[in-house]
Amino acid sequence: DAGVTQSPTHLIKTRGQQVTLRCSPKSGHDTVSWYQQALGQGPQFIFQYYEEEERQRGNFPDRFSGHQFPNYSSELNVNALLLGDSALYLCASSQDFRPYEQYFGPGTRLTVT
Amino acid sequence: GENVEQHPSTLSVQEGDSAVIKCTYSDSASNYFPWYKQELGKRPQLIIDIRSNVGEKKDQRIAVTLNKTAKHFSLHITETQPEDSAVYFCAARTGRRALTFGSGTRLQVQP
Numbered sequence: 774d775a776g777v778t779q780s781p782t783h784l785i786k787t788r789g790q791q792v793t794l795r796c797s798p799k800s801g802h803d804t805v806s807w808y809q810q811a812l813g814q815g816p817q818f819i820f821q822y823y824e825e826e827e828r829q830r831g832n833f834p835d836r837f838s839g840h841q842f843p844n845y846s847s848e849l850n851v852n853a854l855l856l857g858d859s860a861l862y863l864c865a866s867s868q869d870f871r872p873y874e875q876y877f878g879p880g881t882r883l884t885v886t
Numbered sequence: 887g888e889n890v891e892q893h894p895s896t897l898s899v900q901e902g903d904s905a906v907i908k909c910t911y912s913d914s915a916s917n918y919f920p921w922y923k924q925e926l927g928k929r930p931q932l933i934i935d936i937r938s939n940v941g942e943k944k945d946q947r948i949a950v951t952l953n954k955t956a957k958h959f960s961l962h963i964t965e966t967q968p969e970d971s972a973v974y975f976c977a978a979r980t981g982r983r984a985l986t987f988g989s990g991t992r993l994q995v996q997p
Contacts, residue, residue: 806984815892815975815987816930829984863929865985872982873918873937877929 775800777866777878785884786854794849794881798866804828805847806875807839810861822847823869851883859885888913890978892988899966900996907991909976910958916978919952919959920985925972933974934961966995 778797786792798805804823808816818831822841841847845866851858864878889912899905911919917938922930936943936950936959943950947966952959963970973992977985 813990815977815989816985818984818986821984828982831984869982873920873935873979874932875920875985876932877922879929 777802777864777876779862779864779878779881781881782879783882783884785886787886788854788856790854791850791852792854792883794851794862794864794883796847796849796864796866796878798845798847798864799876802866802868802876803845804867804869804872805841805845806865806867807847807849808863808865809833809858810863810880812860816863819849854885856885859883888916888978888980888983888986890976890986890988892976892991894991895989896992896994898994898996901966901968903966905961905963905966905970905993905995907961907974907976907993908958909960909978909988910956911978911986912957913978913980914954914957915980917981918979919950920977920979921948921950921961922975922977922987923972924975924990930975963993966993968995968997971995 806821807819810816820830825841836852861880863880865875867875892909920935924930949962976988
């Protein structure tokens with residue numbers, strides 16, 4: 774049984790560019806949450822997707838958008854990249870009827886130069 | 887929204903000693919409090935959690951206590967080992983809302 778997977782592992786982009794990160798949830802999980810973890814800090818919530826809709830959003834600008842597909846996988850898109858967007862982006866999955874257990878993927882390390 | 891504060895930011899102990907990490911939260915409606923361990927370059931791993939209807943939970947060398955009145959919870963690691971060295975994060979959650987994380991504690995266990 775595969776756990777949460779993310780791609781790519783690492784990514785280097787230039788300021789102003791756009792990036793798409795991908796996440797496949799743990800088998801049986803239907804809810805996907807995205808977090809941004811800057812170096813030396815705790816993860817910060819970006820948004821959560823359930824039933825292909827954004828159910829909850831953290832304090833992130835509209836440059837951050839997402840999508841959930843019918844197979845529950847999800848994408849995170851960031852437009853007009855800033856240097857401050859450099860971070861580890863973590864995807865976490867859970868079951869809606871059992872929200873307490875949330876499992877994290879390995880993350881995507883994004884570097885903006 | 888929820889705010890979680892975590893102390894200390896760094897903690898160094900001798901192998902075999904105990905380690906305690908403390909967190910406070912602001913939202914009295916929070917009802918779920920997990921602890922994650924994150925090793926360098928790896929994903930956060932859930933090590934123990936507690937719900938608001940329980941005051942204490944133990945799993946081998948790890949225990950978590952919760953004081954709902956004071957809105958704080960703590961992680962206790964006994965008989966620490968070098969492999970316990972990592973960054974530990976507390977978090978709080980209300981229902982299906984997102985987790986709010988603390989700022990992390992870097993634990994160093996000296997052999």
